[in-house]
Amino acid sequence: MKKQSFIAAFAALVMMSTMTSCEKQILADGPGDYAEYDGDRTRVTFAVSGYSQGNTTRSAAVSPTSMSSVTRAASLNADGKDMTDLWLLDYQNGQLVQQLHQQASDPDFGTPSLSMDYGQHTLYFVASRGKQPLLSTADHTVSWQTPSDTFYKAIALEVDANTEAAQTVTLQRISTRLSITINDALPADIATISLEPSNWYYAIDYTDGTATGAQQQGYTFNIPASMSGTSGNTLSFYGMSDATEWQADITLTARDADDNIMGQTVIRNAPFKSNRITNYSGNLFTANSGFTLSLASDWDEAYNGQW
Numbered sequence: 001m002k003k004q005s006f007i008a009a010f011a012a013l014v015m016m017s018t019m020t021s022c023e024k025q026i027l028a029d030g031p032g033d034y035a036e037y038d039g040d041r042t043r044v045t046f047a048v049s050g051y052s053q054g055n056t057t058r059s060a061a062v063s064p065t066s067m068s069s070v071t072r073a074a075s076l077n078a079d080g081k082d083m084t085d086l087w088l089l090d091y092q093n094g095q096l097v098q099q100l101h102q103q104a105s106d107p108d109f110g111t112p113s114l115s116m117d118y119g120q121h122t123l124y125f126v127a128s129r130g131k132q133p134l135l136s137t138a139d140h141t142v143s144w145q146t147p148s149d150t151f152y153k154a155i156a157l158e159v160d161a162n163t164e165a166a167q168t169v170t171l172q173r174i175s176t177r178l179s180i181t182i183n184d185a186l187p188a189d190i191a192t193i194s195l196e197p198s199n200w201y202y203a204i205d206y207t208d209g210t211a212t213g214a215q216q217q218g219y220t221f222n223i224p225a226s227m228s229g230t231s232g233n234t235l236s237f238y239g240m241s242d243a244t245e246w247q248a249d250i251t252l253t254a255r256d257a258d259d260n261i262m263g264q265t266v267i268r269n270a271p272f273k274s275n276r277i278t279n280y281s282g283n284l285f286t287a288n289s290g291f292t293l294s295l296a297s298d299w300d301e302a303y304n305g306q307w
Contacts, residue, residue: 040118042159076110076127078149085133087126087142088112089206092119096137116159124206125171127151130238143203143213147238150175152209173275174209176241180252181234181281188228191257193235194220197270198249201240211240211274218251241274248272254284 076083086102086109100112128151130144151171180195196218203213219237227233247269254263263284272278 040161042116042118042161076104078129078151081129081149083127083149083151084129085127086110086112087124087135087206088114089124089137090114090116091122091124092117099135099137101135118160119158121157121159123155123157125151125153125155125169126204126206127171128175140205140207141203141212142206145202146219147175147202147240149173149177149238150204150240152204152206154207154209172209174204174211174240175238176272176274177236177238177277178250178270178272179234179236179277179279180250181232181279182284183231183281184283184286185231186223186228186233187254187256187262187285189256190223190228190254190262192220192222192255194218194251194253194255195235195237196251196253197239200248204240211242213240239272241272241276243274245271245273250280252284 076086082104084104088100088102089096090098097117098114100114102109102112126142128142128144128148130146130148130150132145134143135141136143150173152174153169153171155169178195178197182193197216199214199216200218201211201214202217204210205212219235221235250267250270252265252267253261256262265282265284267280270278270280
């Protein structure tokens with residue numbers, strides 16, 4: 001398997017056109033039971049236009065930056081991999097007033113539009129290509145059965161009659177990635193290789209972008225017969241992460257079709273943080289087993305160590 005590196009950040013351009021209405025309208029662009037509203041409001045369209053690398057704050061205190069024009073990208077793509085889901089949640093006075101979930105199959109994917117009442121809003125953006133996502137507004141979380149590359153940002157936005165500008169918001173990567181390269185050849189009768197972390201994060205709190213939902217669940221890769229005898233194979237998976245470094249033990253186990261262990265090692269205190277790829281490489285089946293650590297510079301930073 002070929003090693004890949006994923007470098008990305010996320011940009012969203014925000015266009016606003018002002019309108020007022022005295023009609024009663026339901027403050028909901030997604031599932032939920034919200035109060036009706038009588039008063040002035042404005043339509044806000046968020047046009048997602050691409051990605052750029054960044055490492056700024058995730059804080060909701062950050063306001064969008066004015067731009068002169070708004071365009072939409074052909075796809076929401078990070079290093080050749082398209083995002084599959086985009087969430088936008090709108091809060092006022094600490095209360096959820098509306099939400100929107102877009103999927104890649106939607107014709108307006110990447111251009112969410114909200115009708116917003118006047119006042120101060122806090123907007124939470126989450127974009128991901130993780131599998132089987134679940135939004136819980138009660139717990140303020142987005143979780144995934146299988147996490148993948150994920151981006152996040154919270155912004156403060158004042159909406160009033162003068163809000164007539166295109167604005168930009170840059171989302172930050174909040175995922176981490178473990179990549180393990182097995183240098184020696186895979187045995188002929190190998191069936192699976194599992195990576196089992198002592199703890200791994202499968203969810204985020206969308207109000208602050210922190211990782212949550214820690215589990216010990218790992219990943220099992222089915223190995224096709226065509227890979228037997230090959231060397232230099234790389235296995236990798238994503239998780240959610242905080243910006244502060246944390247550690248986990250990783251158990252790497254190879255088994256045959258009868259579930260007999262063919263090779264096993266434990267990588268102790270592997271370091272992780274958001275926007276970082278943690279790379280290990282070494283032998284699993286030969287006597288001089290051991291894994292060398294390097295933290296890839298093609299995401300946010302570089303770090304080298306010996307296990």
